[in-house]
Amino acid sequence: MSGGIDVGRQRCGRTVFAAGLRFFHGLAGGIFLLPFCPPWQFTGEWNILSGVIYAYVIVFGTVAAFGFYLGSIKYIQPAEASILGSVEPLAAIIFSIIFLQASFGVMDILGTFLIIGTVFLLAKISN
Numbered sequence: 001m002s003g004g005i006d007v008g009r010q011r012c013g014r015t016v017f018a019a020g021l022r023f024f025h026g027l028a029g030g031i032f033l034l035p036f037c038p039p040w041q042f043t044g045e046w047n048i049l050s051g052v053i054y055a056y057v058i059v060f061g062t063v064a065a066f067g068f069y070l071g072s073i074k075y076i077q078p079a080e081a082s083i084l085g086s087v088e089p090l091a092a093i094i095f096s097i098i099f100l101q102a103s104f105g106v107m108d109i110l111g112t113f114l115i116i117g118t119v120f121l122l123a124k125i126s127n
Helices: 018-033 048-072 077-100 105-127
Strands: none
Touching: 018 077, 077 105
């Protein structure tokens, strides 16, 4: 394979684990966004139910979903998994409009076109 990081394979004498890489990317992004979205300025109410819902989102919305994504590489090509993974934000936008009646602004439209463009680029590169 040319370019990029081979997940879980030997390259240049070291192994890159996707889960650890993903963890540090999320940690770095969270630290970078702290000045813009400080979590200590939360305006809401924490109770047992909100804690359980928060834990559910963390476990099933991120950890399990990423585990299933990595597991899918056993059955489909990594390029196909990447393309399917890049469509997920678009699906989130569509479902939030349908089920949550969320508003769809100019930036959302721009983001949608960028996502679709990325999917086409990834499909073209993988062929």
